[in-house]
Amino acid sequence: MKGATANKLRSVKLSITLIALICTTLLIWAWEKTPLLTSFIPPSESFDVELSMVSPVIRSEAPPTYISFEHQQQHLEDDSSKAGTPYNPVNGLYEENEGTDTTTSKDPVDKNAQPGISFPPEVMLSNISDGETQDDIVSSWVPLKKKECNYAKGKWIADERRPLYSGFGCKQWLSEMWACRLTQRTDFSFEKYRWQPENCVMPDFTGSAFLTRMKHKTLAFIGDSLGRQQFQSMMCMITGGRQTYVVQDIGRSYGLVKARGAIRPDGWAYRFPTTNTTILYYWSASLCELEPLNRSDPATHYAMHLDRPATFLKHFLPRFHVVILNTGHHWNRGKLIANHWEMYVGGKPIADRRLAQIANAKNFTVYSVMKWLDSQIPHHPGLKAFFRSISPRHFANGDWNTGGSCDNTAPLAGGSEVTQDSSSDPVAEGAVFGTKVKLLDITALSQLRDECHVSKYSIKASAGVNDCLHWCLPGVPDTWNELLFAQI
């Protein structure tokens, strides 16, 4: 009897849920279609300059360098000049140049930097999808308003409008080693998917929508080579891979110049003069401050201060409006030894044996950096800070150096949906919990995409070495950027 009642109740509940779902869908659909709401999106006239025909006004002290194709070739060759270093996707990463954090500290702080520029009204749409809007008119149209949407929960959907740029076309920004279209790979069906979160409205990413939203703003990616992939993806997405965009190299104003003897600078900074938007990337694989232990020794070891954020991040934070941090794949003994990094806490080599274990050291660092960042946000009211959760590796039948591979080419062979509410990266989730730093949670959704890695097609791979860590571009990092766009 009890069971029957319960069953009945359950089916009633189910039908209510179903009806609610249908209504919700209709409302969202109506919301997307209704012209009323388009009035909340600023008209394109609000551009100072038309995006296509640009003659940039130069206001920076140092004459900006305009990016020619040749220059970019060199940007690419920065990678190939790694040829001396065997391709070593340790955990899939190149031995990257290290420890030049200190060079930036010579760089004077820009006194003109204006922290705390608040976002213009075009942010509206994003805070609606965040479920944070306080605008009554808008919220009456959005039934999902109260529910904080979780961008990480949802599914991959086939979409002919993907990818957002061609892997043949974005030579200006894309490293050859990640441009799978330029390799022997023949199967590209993986490019034609987009991520649909279950409860969130995903705005269409277009270069002009992005630049409009980021007008007079600076977006900084700081992290390891996976962060660099996201940076390259972003440059390709904004420009659509076309070389007609006018983009200025302003690396110098961030101290991002190639040091003598270095293979490449520690990062890059580019400005879109039409909207005065800067996109930059800085290589900081651990997010820690690295301090040379003997400045006069070119082969010096470095103190890796687990309790101090990277100097570059600390120094330039006032100039950023959006910052996306990541770390993860350099936290292993081999990487620390190869990079001559020695873990320090409180200004001294780690004495605590528990903390000396790498997993604990990483956890400690991520928590420390997030705590510090959270403490900075009140001083920079316009700042949106994200921590990107770990990008999953897909080595099967071995690791990167023991014949591991990722040979599947069939998209989503292991399923297309993420149903869990929590992140698959508990360290990242825990570290941002209770802070104003947002989690850019890409772990579980990327986990479903084992077919999207560079795999054996890497142009520099030694025989038998697969890269099941880095992603083909266009590819999964584009989705990370779409999710980022939805949240800024």
Ligand SMILES: *[C@@H]1O[C@H](CO)[C@@H](O)[C@H](O)[C@H]1NC(C)=O
């Ligand atoms: C949403 O964005 C608008 C425009 O920037 C801002 O005034 C408002 O405070 C934001 N709302 C929330 C809840 O962040």
Ligand SMILES: *[C@@H]1O[C@H](CO)[C@@H](O)[C@H](O)[C@H]1NC(C)=O
């Ligand atoms: C460009 O944007 C920066 C912030 O990223 C701002 O400080 C600067 O004043 C802007 N420049 C112009 C010419 O508007």
Ligand SMILES: *[C@@H]1O[C@H](CO)[C@@H](O)[C@H](O)[C@H]1NC(C)=O
């Ligand atoms: C620092 O490095 C220089 C050059 O290798 C060396 O001569 C010097 O002895 C080192 N200093 C210390 C304190 O180890």
Ligand SMILES: *[C@@H]1O[C@H](CO)[C@@H](O)[C@H](O)[C@H]1NC(C)=O
């Ligand atoms: C990471 O550090 C935090 C803060 O100290 C701690 O609460 C948490 O339990 C740690 N997590 C792991 C997996 O060690």
